[in-house]
Amino acid sequence: AEKTGYPAEMLELDMALDTDLGIDSIKRVEILSALQERLPQAPVIKPEHFGVLHKLRDIAAFLAGTSDGRPESGRSATGASELLGSTQQFARPNQDQPVDTDGSLQTLSASLERSILRVAPLTNASARPLLRLQPGALIWIASEDEALSGALVQRLRMRGYFPRCLPVAELCRQERPALLGALVIVANRQPEDEAFLQHALFGLQHVGPALRAAGSQGGALFVTVSRLDGAFGLVDLDAGRDPFDGGLAGLAKTVGQEWPDVHCKALDLADDFADSDQAAAALVEEMFCSGPVEVGLARGRQSTLERLVQPWKTGTTTPFQPGEVIVLSGGARGVTAEVAVALARAFRPTLILLGRTPEPAPEPDWLAALTSENEIKRELGNRANGSASLKWVSEQYRLVSAHREIRRTLARIQDTGARVLYRAVDIRDATAVKALLTTVCQQLGAPIRGIIHGAGVLADARIEDKTVEQFERVYTTKVAGLQALLRAVDPNELRVLVLFSSLSARFGRAGQVDYAIANEVLNKLAHQQARRLPHCRVVSVNWGPWDGGMVNPALKKIFAQEGLSLIPLEAGANYLVEELRSAPGDAVEVVVLANGAATAKERASPLPSSGRSSV
Numbered sequence: 001a002e003k004t005g006y007p008a009e010m011l012e013l014d015m016a017l018d019t020d021l022g023i024d025s026i027k028r029v030e031i032l033s034a035l036q037e038r039l040p041q042a043p044v045i046k047p048e049h050f051g052v053l054h055k056l057r058d059i060a061a062f063l064a065g066t067s068d069g070r071p072e073s074g075r076s077a078t079g080a081s082e083l084l085g086s087t088q089q090f091a092r093p094n095q096d097q098p099v100d101t102d103g104s105l106q107t108l109s110a111s112l113e114r115s116i117l118r119v120a121p122l123t124n125a126s127a128r129p130l131l132r133l134q135p136g137a138l139i140w141i142a143s144e145d146e147a148l149s150g151a152l153v154q155r156l157r158m159r160g161y162f163p164r165c166l167p168v169a170e171l172c173r174q175e176r177p178a179l180l181g182a183l184v185i186v187a188n189r190q191p192e193d194e195a196f197l198q199h200a201l202f203g204l205q206h207v208g209p210a211l212r213a214a215g216s217q218g219g220a221l222f223v224t225v226s227r228l229d230g231a232f233g234l235v236d237l238d239a240g241r242d243p244f245d246g247g248l249a250g251l252a253k254t255v256g257q258e259w260p261d262v263h264c265k266a267l268d269l270a271d272d273f274a275d276s277d278q279a280a281a282a283l284v285e286e287m288f289c290s291g292p293v294e295v296g297l298a299r300g301r302q303s304t305l306e307r308l309v310q311p312w313k314t315g316t317t318t319p320f321q322p323g324e325v326i327v328l329s330g331g332a333r334g335v336t337a338e339v340a341v342a343l344a345r346a347f348r349p350t351l352i353l354l355g356r357t358p359e360p361a362p363e364p365d366w367l368a369a370l371t372s373e374n375e376i377k378r379e380l381g382n383r384a385n386g387s388a389s390l391k392w393v394s395e396q397y398r399l400v401s402a403h404r405e406i407r408r409t410l411a412r413i414q415d416t417g418a419r420v421l422y423r424a425v426d427i428r429d430a431t432a433v434k435a436l437l438t439t440v441c442q443q444l445g446a447p448i449r450g451i452i453h454g455a456g457v458l459a460d461a462r463i464e465d466k467t468v469e470q471f472e473r474v475y476t477t478k479v480a481g482l483q484a485l486l487r488a489v490d491p492n493e494l495r496v497l498v499l500f501s502s503l504s505a506r507f508g509r510a511g512q513v514d515y516a517i518a519n520e521v522l523n524k525l526a527h528q529q530a531r532r533l534p535h536c537r538v539v540s541v542n543w544g545p546w547d548g549g550m551v552n553p554a555l556k557k558i559f560a561q562e563g564l565s566l567i568p569l570e571a572g573a574n575y576l577v578e579e580l581r582s583a584p585g586d587a588v589e590v591v592v593l594a595n596g597a598a599t600a601k602e603r604a605s606p607l608p609s610s611g612r613s614s615v
């Protein structure tokens with residue numbers, strides 16, 4: 001009652017925290033942490049319990065010692081501790097020699113670490129230990145490429161296995177075997193789309209129990225094969241080919257985090273092999289080798305991806321003149337709000353902020369006088385004459401809070417002398433986005449010079465619990481949102497294109513398979529657009545978690561216990577300003593971490609979902 005503002009007499013033990021009370025996972029962490037402090041003799045509430053204590057009765061039983069808080073039906077919970085899965089396949093990145101920096105860049109260097117991705121030759125490939133499945137193991141090859149699939153079948157039979165080919169879309173319709181030694185998902189040479197990635201994820205979900213069972217009895221493989229350029233799009237990506245199959249790497253890396261008994265490989269196959277048999281030989285040889293998860297295969301060449309830390313350098317370009325138009329998706333709150341303020345201070349542009357929250361109207365006098373969460377919720381309930389559910393009250397409070405934050409952001413931007421407009425739109429709706437931006441540009445009499453695509457939603461759930469609705473919402477916000485923005489602008493007028501990606505894509509993250517897939521697609525689309533728009537500075541930033549937005553003191557405490565550093569809001573926003581001063585053609589895919597976030601066993605760090613991304 002104290003933490004939510006609900007009267008104690010209205011709370012019932014069988015109320016669910018989310019569906020009945022509208023309590024998101026961030027507030028849940030705050031409540032459970034406060035309970036732990038007040039009841040120090042009660043069983044310790046660990047991060048892995050957060051995902052399974054759904055009702056007030058569950059919490060009471062756990063604190064009373066009559067429940068162990070473990071998930072039902074043998075499923076494992078996705079808690080903060082587990083979600084901070086290590087990414088052991090990546091060594092500490094190489095360091096460039098330091099260079100002189102001015103004071104502001106020295107401040108950024110003290111707070112953040114910027115690294116770029118580069119392709120590195122895979123050395124000592126023949127010395128890597130080999131992986132073996134049980135003799136006669138069943139292997140499914142999911143692909144529509146008949147020539148390559150047929151060649152894979154022959155190669156796998158030579159090793160004593162029993163391969164079977166089927167279309168990716170048919171995976172979910174198959175009777176699941178008791179044991180499946182390997183699942184190999186191969187993209188086509190022709191561009192894939194969202195449906196392919198959806199079939200891949202939910203096909204894997206369907207056969208997952210058979211894979212995991214085989215893994216616990218002697219070994220199992222999950223292998224994805226994209227068809228970009230043999231270097232994950234970093235070397236010779238065809239600008240005319242949509243690189244959606246690049247999302248397969250996000251799938252494989254997340255499976256590796258969630259299912260440790262299944263060995264995972266994300267392979268990218270070039271199109272320069274003499275024939276399908278040569279390509280199949282390279283694939284089979286690599287899929288049974290230990291070593292990096294991500295391996296690129298081209299004729300006579302094996303490579304992997306590594307991070308190279310680059311020191312901060314003073315940019316030489318001024319991407320925007322005062323008054324020029326920049327569009328930011330992701331709303332006027334949290335991370336994107338801080339970025340908008342930093343852009344306003346640096347360039348004095350005209351900012352168009354696009355978000356899901358309805359545009360705020362002036363508050364009535366009775367509401368304007370209230371400040372605390374408890375006061376606002378209590379008055380909302382009173383004015384509904386007792387007819388409102390607690391969930392409705394919580395939703396209305398969140399809307400009030402969001403509107404207030406939007407107003408504060410707009411005021412901060414206006415105080416810099418920049419012009420700002422906030423508009424509500426579904427970023428996934430290409431028609432609505434184009435109509436809105438066309439109207440705004442006509443009113444302003446100016447083209448759009450910059451796009452910063454920061455919109456994103458989270459729907460955390462383990463692979464076995466993921467739903468189609470969750471995948472579509474998470475994926476389309478990132479990918480369809482970017483496509484909608486690009487279709488709404490004149491590409492010849494665009495000088496800057498920034499995409500907000502995530503460590504979920506770079507390293508994989510338990511509970512966020514859809515987010516990892518979507519952001520990996522975003523990374524590859526950035527490489528595509530950089531080739532299409534050589535005059536434009538294109539960059540996809542794989543952010544670590546930020547210290548702001550939905551990170552409250554309770555979450556900070558948990559992250560500190562896990563040794564995870566958070567990106568300071570101001571430092572992250574100022575970094576992006578400096579990144580935009582780089583010339584077109586600079587690094588396309590970058591990783592930004594808070595200093596101290598990467599250890600010898602680099603960690604990916606998800607934030608529990610409140611339905612809004614903190615990146």
